[in-house]
Amino acid sequence: MIELVDLCKSFGDNHVLRGVSLEIKEGESMVVIGCSGSGKSVIMKHVIGILKPDRGKVFIQGADLWSLGEKDLNRLRQKFGMLFQYAALFDSLSVEENVGFALVQHKKKNRNDIQKRVKQCLELVGLPGVEKKRPSELSGGMKKRVGLARAIALQPEIILYDEPTTGLDPIMADAINNLIIDMREKLHVTSLSITHDMVSAYKIADRIAMLYEGKIVEVGSPDEIRNSKNPVVHQFINGMAQGPITDTI
Amino acid sequence: MLNFFAYIGRSTLSLCEEVGRITTLFYKTLVWTFRPPLALKNIVQQMREVGNRSMPVVTITATSTGMVFALQTYYALEQFQAEALMGQALALALTRELAPVLAGLMVAGRIGASIAAEIGTMAVTEQIDALETLAVNPVKHLIVPRVLAGLIMLPILTIYADSIGLLGGYLVGVKLLHLNPSSFIKNILDVLKIWDVTSGLIKSAVFGVIITFIGSYQGFYTRGGAEGVGRATTRSVVLSCMMILVMNFFLTKLMMY
Numbered sequence: 001m002i003e004l005v006d007l008c009k010s011f012g013d014n015h016v017l018r019g020v021s022l023e024i025k026e027g028e029s030m031v032v033i034g035c036s037g038s039g040k041s042v043i044m045k046h047v048i049g050i051l052k053p054d055r056g057k058v059f060i061q062g063a064d065l066w067s068l069g070e071k072d073l074n075r076l077r078q079k080f081g082m083l084f085q086y087a088a089l090f091d092s093l094s095v096e097e098n099v100g101f102a103l104v105q106h107k108k109k110n111r112n113d114i115q116k117r118v119k120q121c122l123e124l125v126g127l128p129g130v131e132k133k134r135p136s137e138l139s140g141g142m143k144k145r146v147g148l149a150r151a152i153a154l155q156p157e158i159i160l161y162d163e164p165t166t167g168l169d170p171i172m173a174d175a176i177n178n179l180i181i182d183m184r185e186k187l188h189v190t191s192l193s194i195t196h197d198m199v200s201a202y203k204i205a206d207r208i209a210m211l212y213e214g215k216i217v218e219v220g221s222p223d224e225i226r227n228s229k230n231p232v233v234h235q236f237i238n239g240m241a242q243g244p245i246t247d248t249i
Numbered sequence: 250m251l252n253f254f255a256y257i258g259r260s261t262l263s264l265c266e267e268v269g270r271i272t273t274l275f276y277k278t279l280v281w282t283f284r285p286p287l288a289l290k291n292i293v294q295q296m297r298e299v300g301n302r303s304m305p306v307v308t309i310t311a312t313s314t315g316m317v318f319a320l321q322t323y324y325a326l327e328q329f330q331a332e333a334l335m336g337q338a339l340a341l342a343l344t345r346e347l348a349p350v351l352a353g354l355m356v357a358g359r360i361g362a363s364i365a366a367e368i369g370t371m372a373v374t375e376q377i378d379a380l381e382t383l384a385v386n387p388v389k390h391l392i393v394p395r396v397l398a399g400l401i402m403l404p405i406l407t408i409y410a411d412s413i414g415l416l417g418g419y420l421v422g423v424k425l426l427h428l429n430p431s432s433f434i435k436n437i438l439d440v441l442k443i444w445d446v447t448s449g450l451i452k453s454a455v456f457g458v459i460i461t462f463i464g465s466y467q468g469f470y471t472r473g474g475a476e477g478v479g480r481a482t483t484r485s486v487v488l489s490c491m492m493i494l495v496m497n498f499f500l501t502k503l504m505m506y
Binding site: 045048050074075077078081082084085086088089090091105106154 | 371
C-alpha cells in the first residue's frame with residue numbers, strides 16, 4: 001500500500017532522513033516512534049507529497065509519487081486524510097466549513113449532501129452539534145476530533161496521524177486512541193501514525209517502527225518492540241534518561 | 250579575512266535563493282491565475298477586504314493631501330499672480346502621482362501587513378500544509394484571489410482618492426481662499442487629459458499586484474512561530490513601500506510622453 005525506499009532528506013546541513021525504508025500493508029496500522037526532532041513528521045510529509053525527497057522513492061498503491069503529474073498527485077491525495085498535531089483547522093472558517101472544505105473544493109456533492117456528510121463525520125468522531133462553532137471556541141481535544149472529521153470527509157483509504165495524542169490529558173488521549181481504532185474498524189483504512197507516546201503506540205499499532213539517526217532501526221509488533229534487545233529501542237520505550245540515545249548527544 | 254569572504258559568499262547565496270523563491274512563486278501565481286476554475290467568491294471576498302479596510306486611511310490621506318497641496322500651491326502661485334492655476338496643478342499632481350503613490354503606500358501598510366500576518370499564521374500553524382493534504386493548491390486558493398483583488402481594487406481606490414483629493418482642494422480653494430468655483434472647475438477640465446488619469450490607474454494596478462504579492466510571499470515562507478509572523482509583517486510593509494517608490498520612478502519614465 002505504502003512503500004518508502006531509501007528516503008533521504010536534508011535541510012541545509014541537517015541530514016534528517018538518511019535512508020528510510022518502510023513498508024505499510026493494506027489495512028495495517030503502522031506507528032513510527034522516535035525522539036522529538038528525529039524526522040518523524042518529515043516522513044509523513046513525504047508520504048503525502050508535501051516534501052520531495054533528496055533521494056529515494058515513495059510508492060503509494062504501486063505508483064511512484066514523484067513521477068506523477070500535478071493532477072494525478074492531487075487525485076491520489078484525495079485518497080488520504082491527515083490529522084495534524086495541532087489539528088491545523090482553518091481559523092477563518094466554522095467547524096462545518098472546515099469539515100466540508102474538501103467536499104466543496106472538489107465539488108463532490110451538492111450543498112445538502114455536504115451538510116449531511118459533515119454531520120455524519122462529526123457524529124463519527126463524537127462531536128455532534130458543533131457545526132456552527134469557530135475553531136477558537138473549541139478545546140484541544142475537540143479540535144483534534146474536528147481535524148479527524150475533516151480528514152475522513154472524503155472517505156480516504158489512508159489516514160495519517162501526526163502526534164495524535166500530544167498535548168491532551170490521558171483520558172482525552174485514550175478517547176482519541178479509541179477513535180483511531182474505530183476508524184480502522186469502521187472505515188477499513190490503512191493508517192500511519194507518528195508519536196512518542198508509547199501508551200498510544202501500543203494501543204493503536206499493528207506494527208511499530210523506531211526511527212533513530214535518520215534510519216528505521218527496528219520494526220515489529222507491539223510485543224516484539226516491548227521485548228526488543230536493541231539498546232536504542234529499549235531506552236526510548238522505557239523513557240530512560242541514560243542510554244545510547246543520550247550518550248551520543 | 251576568510252570570515253569576510255565567507256560572509257560575502259553566504260549573503261550572495263541567500264540573496265540568490267530569495268530571488269529564486271520570489272520568481273518561482275510569481276510564476277506559479279501567474280500560471281494558477283489563468284487556470285480554471287476562477288474562484289469568484291473568494292476574489293470578491295478579498296476585494297471587499299481590500300476596499301473596506303483601506304477606505305478610511307485612503308479617505309483621510311487623500312483629503313488631507315488635496316487640502317494641504319491647495320494651500321501650499323495657492324501661496325506659492327500668489328506671488329506670481331497665478332493663483333488661478335492652483336486647481337490645474339492639484340489635478341495633475343493628484344491624478345498622475347500623489348493619488349496612486351499615497352493610496353499604494355497606505356494600502357501597503359494596511360493590507361500588505363494583514364495579508365502577510367494572515368498567511369504567515371496559516372504557514373506556522375500548518376494550515377497551508379493542510380490545504381495541500383486536502384488536494385487544494387495553496388497558491389491558487391490563497392495568493393491568486395488576493396493578487397487579483399489588489400489588481401482590481403487599487404485603481405478603484407485611486408479614482409476615489411483622485412476625487413476626494415480634488416474635493417478637498419476645491420473646498421480650500423473656493424470656500425477658504427475665495428477662488429471662483431466655476432473657473433476652478435473649468436481650469437481643471439481644460440488641463441486634465443484622459444491619459445493623466447489612466448497613467449495613474451496603470452501605476453496603481455501595478456502597485457496593487459506588488460503589495461498583495463509581497464504580502465503573500467512573506468506570509469507563505471514564514472517560519473518560526475509568532476516571531477516569524479511579526480518579522481514577515483514588517484518586511485512585507487517595508488519591501489512593498491520601497492518597491493512602490495522605486496517602481497513609481499520607472500513607470501513614470503516609461504509612461505512619459
